[in-house]
Amino acid sequence: MLSKDFDTAPGLTIPPTHWYRSLAAAGLQNPDVHGPALHWLQVEGSFTKALQKKCRSSFQVNVIREGFAEPSDEEARRLSIPRRQKAWIREVQLCGDGQPWVLARTIIPVSCLEGRGRRLLNLGNKPLGAYLFSSPDWVRGPLETGLCQPELPNQPQLARRSLFHCGQTALMVCEFLLPALYQPQHPL
Numbered sequence: 001m002l003s004k005d006f007d008t009a010p011g012l013t014i015p016p017t018h019w020y021r022s023l024a025a026a027g028l029q030n031p032d033v034h035g036p037a038l039h040w041l042q043v044e045g046s047f048t049k050a051l052q053k054k055c056r057s058s059f060q061v062n063v064i065r066e067g068f069a070e071p072s073d074e075e076a077r078r079l080s081i082p083r084r085q086k087a088w089i090r091e092v093q094l095c096g097d098g099q100p101w102v103l104a105r106t107i108i109p110v111s112c113l114e115g116r117g118r119r120l121l122n123l124g125n126k127p128l129g130a131y132l133f134s135s136p137d138w139v140r141g142p143l144e145t146g147l148c149q150p151e152l153p154n155q156p157q158l159a160r161r162s163l164f165h166c167g168q169t170a171l172m173v174c175e176f177l178l179p180a181l182y183q184p185q186h187p188l
């Protein structure tokens with residue numbers, strides 16, 4: 001998989017994550033889901049749009065890496081694709097006002113890349129959400145809540161994900177929330 005030579009803070013990476021089918025189920029394990037991140041765990045429409053609304057100056061998508069790679073076994077199961085089958089995997093930082101707010105990982109099975117789906121290979125710094133929410137072909141499934149097991153200090157603790165269905169195929173968007181998004185900022 002192609003990694004961009006991107007100047008990312010150490011540890012600003014995606015940790016192992018346990019996924020729950022509902023916020024309530026995750027909340028039984030970790031009540032933090034009901035804290036300041038709650039709003040972001042529940043945003044239903046385009047996450048990109050919601051982040052853009054919060055920005056004072058700029059919103060940016062920085063591609064960390066993208067290319068064909070094997071999803072994890074758990075991801076393959078969730079997407080009902082054969083284990084070890086390569087998919088197009090895209091990892092980005094969503095930045096507001098120059099600060100990383102979200103790390104996003106999207107798994108796009110080869111079946112989604114046929115026909116009009118081919119353009120998913122060439123998104124670059126254009127947000128995926130703009131494409132998914134502008135096309136009636138894509139229908140979002142229910143949101144899941146993720147509890148991360150951070151191994152490094154900067155790693156996210158809470159996440160959300162959902163499948164987007166297009167006919168018989170589906171891709172999966174996972175969004176890992178960084179504290180800079182939801183913790184109250186203290187003025188210097």
Ligand SMILES: C=C(O[C@@H]1C=C(C(=O)O)C=C[C@H]1O)C(=O)O
Nearest residue numbers: 046047048092104127128129173
């Ligand atoms: C799915 C959306 O797209 C956003 C954009 C992404 C990208 O460009 O890779 C990844 C995750 C999302 O938060 C959305 O806006 O809801």
